[in-house]
Amino acid sequence: MKYQDLDSYVEYLRSFPRFSPRDHLKLERIEALLKLLGNPEKKLKGFQVAGTNGKGSVVAMLESVLTEAGYNVGAFYSPHLVSYTERFRINKKQISQRKFAEIINSLKPLVDKVEARLKDRPTWFEVLTVAAVVYFTQAKVDWVVFEVGLGGRLDATTVLGFKYKIITAISHDHVHILGKTLKKITREKAGIIQTGNTVITSNRNKTLDQIKAKCNSTNSKLLSAPKIVTHKLELTKTSFSINTGKKIVFGETGLVGEHQAKNAGMVWQFLSQAIKINSDIILKGLKQAKLKGRWQIIDSKPLIVVDGAHNYSAVSQLFQTLDQLGYSKKRTIVIYGTKARKKYEMIVKLIDKNAKLIIFPRTKIPNMASVSALKKILLRGQTAKTLTQAVNKAKTKAVKDDMILVTGSFYLVGEMIKLMNHKPTSRVDKIDDNQAEQPMTH
Secondary structure (H helix, E strand, O other): OOOOOHHHHHHHHHOOOOOOHHHHOOOHHHHHHHHHOOOHHHHOOEEEEEOOOOHHHHHHHHHHHHHHOOOOEEEEOOOOOOOHHHHEEEOOEEOOHHHHHHHHHHHHHHHHHHHHHHOOOOOHHHHHHHHHHHHHHHHOOOEEEEEOOOOOOOOHHHHHOOOEEEEOOOOOOOHHHHOOOHHHHHHHHHOOOOOOOEEEEOOOHHHHHHHHHHHHHOOOEEEOOOEEEEEEEOOOOEEEEEEOOOOEEEEEEOOOOHHHHHHHHHHHHHHHHOOOOOHHHHHHHHHHOOOOOOOEEEEEOOEEEEEOOOOHHHHHHHHHHHHHOOOOHHHEEEEEOOEOOOOOHHHHHHHHHHOOEEEEEOOOOOOEOOHHHHHHHOOOOEEEOOHHHHHHHHHHHOOOOOEEEEEOOHHHHHHHHHHHHOOOOOOHHHOOHHHOOOOOOO
């Protein structure tokens, strides 16, 4: 199979099997695939980031700071918004589509060998993870930062065995896979911690106690997250201070929200203590950190913001940010869509309390909650036949100083970004992204 034969390439990616995530979450497949490659992951030095919300933001902060410090840095993100190539970055630049296809093509015979040996094909996310390892080892990067795809304990990225672990805020999400209680979810997230790791987390109370216990049982060092004060939120940045116990450090980040100040403080503490990077360099890197789909302004007249908040905790934090920026219920129009498997009833009711209008668009995104199901929860919610119609309707309803907020799903956010950029989906990126994340749908 050659890259030029794009139809065959797309069909190959589509060939990955469906599976029940509860039956299929295991590490033998990726371990076998890495072994066939000679275990290149052992050449990499890096960070693994788990948690429910904030993983991608923390990866972006780490990537930005380490690049600012003069290192060559590979970063692996999950999920992407528009193109698979967004997932693979070196020094903030994403992989070319040709290089991506070249690596995937090179892995195909190895995937076939693993399937023949184990009678079980590696998942698409496992292949993506291995592709990132290959890409970064070929580039001989100094550091890598990997974002967990789902959970932690049985996530493909955990096999890579990195020393440095960050666990962001944990809340309820993917309960059909990780468990219905916070205790069960935390067990999965803390499962990334391995013998002799250095760990930091922003979690508190019983969740922190669980993480402490995991660190104790693995002889890992747990660093304390610092006290953070958010001083000012603006549309494009967050100003904060870090109380180290000995001094107050002032900084800002290009990511917006009180939660991003906490993430930035955690990254500052981790890199200054564990890696011994100079504070001024860390602060400069944090200032430059940005990430698509996280409070991203995509238009100004009217103001249109996209944010991938996709669970109750994240949406609640999003409206807290809106309130702090002065966008009251009377000034916010929300375009909302979510995956059908999500527990979205409480989220829709939360949006209802915080928005003057909510619009549910029909889209071609697979496995989204139906417009009729969303409408049953909120009768005053309006519907649209397409995302374009939803945006036009929102613009018609918006008055001066209103904000249009598109949220509920990274998939919806990706569609909105493509719509605003007038960018058609490439052949390669027409593959349903559910293939990359558990559970797969193709």
